[in-house]
Amino acid sequence: MKLYQETIYSLHDKLKAGEITSRQITESVLERIDAVDEKVRAFITRMDELALQMADDADKRFRKGEFLGFLDGIPVALKDIFLTEGIPTTCGSRILENFVAPYDGTAVSQLKNEGAVFIHKVNMDEFAMGSSAENSGFFPTHNPWDLDRVPGGSSGGSAAAVAAGEAIFALGTDTGGSIRQPASHCGVVGIKPTYGRVSRYGVIAFASSLDQVGPITKDVMDGAILLKAISGRDPADSTSADIPVPDYPSLLTGDVKGMKAGLPAEYFEEGLDPEVEEIVRKAVSDLEKRGMEIVPVSLPSTKYAVATYYIIAPAEASSNLARYDGVRFGVRYPDAKGLTEMYMKTRSQGFGPEVQRRIMLGTFALSAGYYDAYYGKAQRVRTIIRREFDEAFTKADVILSPTAPTPAFPIGEKVDDPLQMYLTDICTIPVNIAGVAAISVPSGLTNSGLPVGLHVISPPFTEDLLLNVAYAYEQERGVFPQCPL
Amino acid sequence: MKYEPVIGLEVHAQLKTNSKIFCGCSTEFGKDPNVNTCPVCLGLPGVLPVLNRKVVEYTIMMGLATHCRIAQESIFARKNYFYPDLPKGYQISQYEEPLCADGWVEIRSNGSSKRIGITRIHMEEDAGKLVHEGAFDASKASFVDLNRACVPLIEIVSEPDLRSAKDASEYMQTLRDILVYLDICDGNMEEGSLRCDANVSVMPRGSDTFGTRAEIKNMNSFRFLQQAIEYEIDRQIDILESGGEVVQETRLFDSDKGVTSSMRGKEEAHDYRYFPEPDLVPLRIDQEWVEELSVKLPELRDARIDRYVTDMGLPEYDAEVLTSDRPVADFFEAVVNKGTKPKSASNWVMGEFIRIVKEKGMDSARITPEQLARIISLVEEATISGSAAKKVFEDVFATGKDPDGVVKEKGLAQVSDEDAIRAEVKKILKNHPDEVAQFRGGREKVLGFFVGQVMKATKGKANPKVVNKILRELLAE
């Protein structure tokens, strides 16, 4: 096995034993990028020099016997939504093409404090709006398992980078499935922590009440390691919860005997690809073998989740994206005769079509005369969906479902049909609406060799439980194949 | 007058916190543009607001001082609009569930007092400043300074209970007094730390249906506030009298011309698309916190006026002058606490003290209340004359030196030694036989001439009382 193919903990062990250096890992990853990124197109900004510098710094520490943590000396891909001081941060948008972040976000600082090596800033749907990475303002990213297909989105670059070995692990963000859906499509692990578990400070906002930062990793143990590193209360984020962070890695026992897993019928309805269903049902029975009891649960309002999401998320986005006005940063339309023209031209030329669509929808949903019928209504439905999860969690410890109703779809298939694109997130969106935690774990390949993910959902702030169920499944499943690229 | 004006005010007060409402930047003024900014108040991508606890406390204090109900639960909202001085493209404010509501203040109106309802008091962030002039290419560009962005404000919205421009000005003054006494706002209208918009309409007297209102902006002094509203009332009456209709609009007051004019053209259909701020969590204000703050509330101006009149026996006029500025009132009380008679202290504070404070500012006062009390007692003990006391006061005010030392240093102590004065008086009477004859012939006025002569001869140091007494004695012989 090549170094770029390994996990955080296996590399950590080798670093600790002095068998390898961070420079060797970093060079292995950089060589891999040279070899495959032409096809995958995962990154927007590559930072070889910085990466090697950070690797050498780590090696210097190791020689003195110092380790900042599990992540010390390990290369990471950062979704280009994270602000990184002195480094371009585009959020996949032309409007931020020239933006160099003047500060580090909290999650980025935490990774720095742990000694992680920053390899590149990776591609994404513009402002995290999309499910295929095709809405990037720069270029689409390709799925390493099948280059003609999308990697999923919006954290498509992060998932593709980890799957293709262009990074050992990645950081993504998930507003309606943006970590889990690409993780599912790329055969890697993706975690959407409970809302409030990880600080959002220094993460470019899409929909503030739904956004959450999370890990994209090769396996559950790596996910647990990374989640531990980035979780916790941040004084700079009022919505981050002051709840102790368990030592997730040490809590992975794989023992789930006697625990109950709920299967919601609503997630196995029409529109679910038969191959996906088969793979997920097999995964469910794997967990049953580990001693879990499978019980039916009901989440009757699931069918309203996408509609609810497409009011709340665009409404918040329309407000969050008002700051891209060409005044203080970003690309400004240069020849405007007056202020209004500057605003209009800057924004309509800087934002891509999907972003403009969502700004329009959100502005409409909040506008006078429509607020109650749209935003107000959606917030009430949000309450109903939350209550249904609460209710379901009285009957089951976790809930199991597919992560996405289909495997990765061909590039270009849905770009002209936004509604069809929106519906690909039908299984992941309810989780963000309810603010609960979820994970996608690779659970099989379709006949044409496309990965499919098992979706595990757990109550707020029970990531330890969530990870342990996922870990138990992983144990039962066995080694997942490497992508053929 | 056939018409009755109906006026409501929206008052914005900048709170005197050290740091901004949602970030740690200083609220200090007068710095170079954008020096007091950080990613949060610049509205850079990825930033989040964190609420300054003091802002909540100050707002609750204002709510308590104006008899408002303090909400148990309160939330922030985003008010969305584009303007270059608004970095995020939205202002974090409160919309539904403001922190304080349903209060009132009492104002004096036509000699009696009148209750003015307060609809709500809410917290929000200030915008930055746009500079249109001064730069070399000001004809083509405007400039944005965000030092003021994110400075805490409270907005105090009144009920439409005001019925005249005078009422409005009284109400504004009352709010200012409360803010200044609470020490939560410096109350300076000219510098914009206290701002006001007025909703003005007129209706036929006796009607209970309000007329169409105009919103008047840009009134940055008490005088302009009154002037603008008076103008606006007359303007609306003229329109109605000539059979026209008042248009609902925003009008700017032009203080040079003394008129309001429509902002038409610039005015677009406002649709602020308020929604709950997802980046800030709800506030829950428990009774304990409110009580803790209500204990901390200082005595407000009206209560002090009452106390000065009732307990100290001061004329109402004195009480009003002394309390018009809280630091002055505090100084006055400290002088009284040093044992000075209230009326003596009042005379000095209202006279010399306020005169010099107006000239040089309160900050330049080096004098302590104890020192003023000492100066007053030096006069009362007849150690120095009234005019010498003013000289001592000026010196001590500027330097903070010990009054007794100043008296000594300047040789201002009065001569009250009767023998010495008698000798001087005798000399003068002897030198002015004609005037002596005139006095004895009934021209009492000549006494003043003799006093003057004695003072001249003693370089003003003779105690005038003693001089008078001895003059009369000797002239009567």
Place this chain on the structure above:
Amino acid sequence: MKITPEMVEHVAELARLELAGEDRRKMENQMVKILEYISLLDELDTSGVPPTSHVIDVENVFREDEVKPSLPVEKGMSNAPESVGTAFKVPKIIEG
């Protein structure tokens, strides 16, 4: 929900987006389709259901009133499209 060209224009103006000709028609069609899908919510009775703005029960998060160093002004201005001295420059605002 009937979406008219005038509504699309009004919303675009509120959002400071310039939509012309084909783009506007396309936007209108897509909005119609999406809002039609969203009207699915109409069948759900939400009377008496409180709205959710925050999914977690966190209240009263404050910072103390302490001044922290500001960003060095050069850094704050470093991304400015146009500036003069330490002020951001924008096209002249024409006052009505």
